[in-house]
Amino acid sequence: MKKYTMETTVGIFVLAGLLCVAYLTVKLGKLDVLGGDRYPVTARFKDVTGLKSGAYVEMAGVRIGRVSGITLDTKDNMALVALDIDKGVRLTDDAIASIKTSGLIGDKFVKVSPGGSDDVLGPGGVITETEASVDLGDLIGKYVFGGVK
The missing domain is CATH 2.40.30 (Elongation Factor Tu (Ef-tu); domain 3)
Structure with a gap:
């Protein structure tokens, strides 16, 4: 059971890291994803x-x-x-x-x-x-x- 909680925790951190990289790519690249203002x-x-x-x-x-x-x-x-x-x-x-x-x-x-x-x-x-x-x-x-x- 302990093995699955460790894998789940690592998976959540990896997913959070990927979301942060995607956010920074859009912001620093000045892309308008949802149409912009x-x-x-x-x-x-x-x-x-x-x-x-x-x-x-x-x-x-x-x-x-x-x-x-x-x-x-x-x-x-x-x-x-x-x-x-x-x-x-x-x-x-x-x-x-x-x-x-x-x-x-x-x-x-x-x-x-x-x-x-x-x-x-x-x-x-x-x-x-x-x-x-x-x-x-x-x-x-x-x-x-x-x-x-």
Whole structure:
């Protein structure tokens, strides 16, 4: 009988350890298992050079979401950036999305500037006012070859 209680105790500890590892994997990997507290919004850009899935979305310097995916709209040849925005954040239909760089040569992120409208952009909405990223290589090339005035 004593053998079975020892095996049961070890089995419970192993199960508890596996549950802890699974929990930490989900939390540290920033995975949303049950849907999370975010809603999807799409932004249409002419150019998203350097932006990656998983990049941050910020408003007024505060992180409000993540980039969940980037696809190409072959009809308009525009990049569609899927954003997951925190549920507590209200975006208006005239909000402006820009691609910025953190630091001089840092990672790209999406900066959202609030608009002045009272109409709220709901789940599945599209941000049409966008600013593409500035390519440092293009700017240096224009300066070197005399394209900058």
